[in-house]
Amino acid sequence: MNRADVRLLWSCVREYRGQVLVSILAGLVFQGASIVLPDLLKQGLDQGVVGGDRGSLVIWAVIVLVATLVSVGGLLGMLWSAVTYSTAAAGGLRERLLDHVLTLDRTADRFGAGDLAIRGTRDVDAVRAWLAGIASLVSGACGFVAIVVAIALLDPLLAVVGLAVVPLIALASIFYPKRLASVNADLSAAHGRRADAVENLLTGAESVRGLGAERVLVDVHHRDSAEVTTHTFRVARVAADWTALAPFIPAAGTAIGLAVGGPAVASGALSIGGLVAFTTWMTMLSGWIGMLTTRFTQVVQAMTAARRINEVLQAQPTVRDPAQPMPLPSRGALELRAVDLPGGTLSERVEAGEFVAVTGPLGSGKTRLTRLLCRLDDPAHGDVRYGEADLRTAELREVRQRITYVPQRPTMVSGTIAENLALGQPGRTLAELREACRGAAIDAEIESLPDGYETPVGERGSTLSGGQRQRLALARGMLAGAEVLVLDDVTSAVDIATERTMLANLRAWATKTATTVVFATHRSAVLEEADRVLRLPSPVRRDLVPTAGAVDG
């Protein structure tokens, strides 16, 4: 049980403390009315049935009815409040996860995409289930104590029997949750691995199927699926031990209580109604313990989930905002100082307004270089400067406003073309979108679509071709109005005629807006268009420099 995990769960409760409190109070009303019912029935039995008084039979019957109504009212209040705050809190938690993931750099890749999804769905759901059950847990625990007290008031000897079972139950409630937590964590992990296997099958479908590799991935899935089964059985055995043992303890208590209580009735110390109330309460006790164990299981599952959620929330990016951010100079040269690339150390300066192409053989670090320039990664050695200021001293948000990056394989979010173009810059007019698209040589294609700029792009832009996505991303980059545009091979999937138009437009636009362009590429048309070509050397054999990693070291 980690302190941070407890804090995470507690923060969810604190945020909705008013509603949690209402839910608990309503739960207490429900408990109180339910527990007093056996006593009301006892009075009815003793005065009405055994005593033969017909009038009091009716009176007690009416009281029983009223108590039932109160108990139901409490139950409804408890559940209504619980569903409201637990769903809202779970949503808040998922939003926190998303917010945090969006501050991460490559550290986010440590979690598989499927696993990250599971943490935001299944694990958040586990926390939600626990939150929804808090009132039931707290009021149930109070009810539990109330029942023991009620038995004690009936006959002290019976209370001894009733209390004797409590430590046994407590012991079971300490031993089993621990056991269950460890087997449950294994089960969660197995589910996560299986989800990753499914994910691999679904996301790369085209590439996987082109080679006929589905079978290989299906076999991997089946292996993971078999493991899920093994862990499910293990959890089931532990859970079954617990479920079977938990109600047995009070049931055995009832049997012993009857052996003790029988003579008490015979000697007149206890009424028949009292004996009935005792067994009813003992039955309730076992029901309550069943409910409490379910709730404890949820606590355990929520702890496991909280740990997995915290792993994400506590992941710290290495690329992050400085403690005291300094504003970037208004305009200046982009400079690499002694930065490590696969081909060796590089120092290079790109003047403001310059159009520089970066090229080099496979693995020479073109992509790595472009990512350094807009601070998607930090260099292991050396630094990247804009107008003499180290990028690491400025706010990330500012760096990315001033230096726009367009990756080689741009992603999209689901929504329309217009929404994707104006990402991060709401309020752009259609005319502005058109102009940017004309620059990226994609305006005609968009306008030929029946819905034009309102055409949905599909998930991850799946309804667009790779070349169309590249040009839309370029249009988006131009629209951002940054001082520097860093492009990673954004013409790799377009034909030569289109490429020529794109380059001519890009050049005209860059000159007009005085934008600096850094363009990683191996296309000759780009190299010809550039003011200057920076050629990266071939990678040095990495076995000679064992410390340098492939991309992020």
Add this chain to the structure above:
Amino acid sequence: MADQATTVDESVLEEAPSQRNLRARAWPHLRPHRRLIVIAVVVTALSTLALALIPPAIGWVTDVVLAGDRTGMLVAALAVLGLAVARMVLLRASEVLLVRAGERVVRQLRDLVVERLAGTALRFLERHRTGDLLRRVTSEVSDLAGFVRSDLPDLLAVVGYLTFSTIVLLLYSVPLTLLLALVFLPATVWLLRSFKRAAAPAFSAQAARQAEAAATYREGTEARELLQTTGAHDVIRDRLVEDHRRLVTAARHAQRVAFRSSAVTVVQGVADAVMLVAAGLLAVYGVISVGTVVVFVLAMRQLFSSVTQLTQLLTQMQTSRTAFARLLNLLAVTSDVPAPGAEPHAPVTPRRGELSADSVCFSYTEDAQVLHDVVVHFPSGDRVALAGPTGSGKTTLSKLLSGLYRPATGRIRYAGTDLREIPPAELRARIVLVPQQVHLITGTLADNLALVPGNPDRDELAGAVGALELQDWVAGLDNGLDTDLGARGARLSAGEQQLVALLRAALLDPAVLILDEATADIDPATAARIETAIDRLRGDRTLIVIAHRPATIERMRTVISLRGGRIEERSAG
């Protein structure tokens, strides 16, 4: 066959599929495990019988206490203890057995659904949000497993308990049992039915909203760098917040529906009061013993709490039914996928042959046709470049030629056989497509290369590396073939990722190899070397290359130009 194929290509999953005849539809999946299921149910029945016998045993205690029989008291109390022990042992066995049976069913289902997704049409996958599909196949399946693990045993226990209690009560007093039934049953049944009617749509809506929020969350985490570089966190965040708002509304609605089942408790209160008066009067007039009154009062309380538990479990079951219906919907929509293992027939096509497209038309949406009447033949051993501007339909044609898409009209044939009639595994042995986008899994280079049929060994991997003259590149990685490529190959550049895809292709020996911009991200010098190596590798096989790079196109014997979805010209390259 052709018609069936078209319907599958156009079928779409339902958000909230019908839950009618769910049991009948589930039966084929339960059938193989029926013996285990029967044993589990019998043991569960015995364990609930033990529980149902406890109130009569206590009633017996009351009667012997009132009679003042001290030995009888001890015997009766021992009987209660014996029943409690029996209950404990049987309950444990029943839970383990039920989970065993249920998990086997669920495992078979999840394996089957994965087989289906692996075999279904590519267009089908492209039409759905991955998040939604993934949720159906992962978290909803694990919900189902959870239901089987914890709720199903309870459900069966409660149903069994209610049955046995009724029998026991009838044995004690028929008129009282009938009265109980009269007060209690009609109102309860009415409430539960009204609950059931409203529950299906309410819980489906809740599940759909949940899936929506999950898909948005997932999309946000996957588009992380895009959102960071554009500063557009808020776009996805606002969507997620809106999804959550709608989820809360749906959850509250579902809870209101669930309240109908809580109203049963009120009926129980009425029944309690009526029984107290009725049983009390009967006892006062000496018709029944005080012991019988005790049995009824006790059994009724358990009966009621069982009914409440039953309604709660029915709520749980409703969620699981929804997930189950969504899973069955997925299975039904993909039911044309042949079962694996049925395949190792003798091949229906020769090892090498001509690939041809006749009058092929294709469109993604109804109003925009992408390919018009394409007729093209690739004789065995041909070397062809497919050229044309972006958006001219080259990639679509490559997917059709490799059988990943099926033409709306027209035929694609290999060696004279329609691709639809060639078993999937054989088709893939004949035609391989390497698209521009490479899919890498988290693991080593060797793990990634092994992502091809045929389970290649280390020697074969090394052979492929040699054939494409990439020994230097592999040797340059930290650990050669055992280099960890990071999450989804994140440590490789786009060009290096393409090398992995080409190496995979080199492990196979298809009659037709289609490269769709498969060297576009590789620098020209390396690309030229590899393209030459691929060309030389197997002279008798057909090579179709889609490329924009002039040097790549020039290396091919023939160039076919595509423009606006039509073949424009065919010329010697």
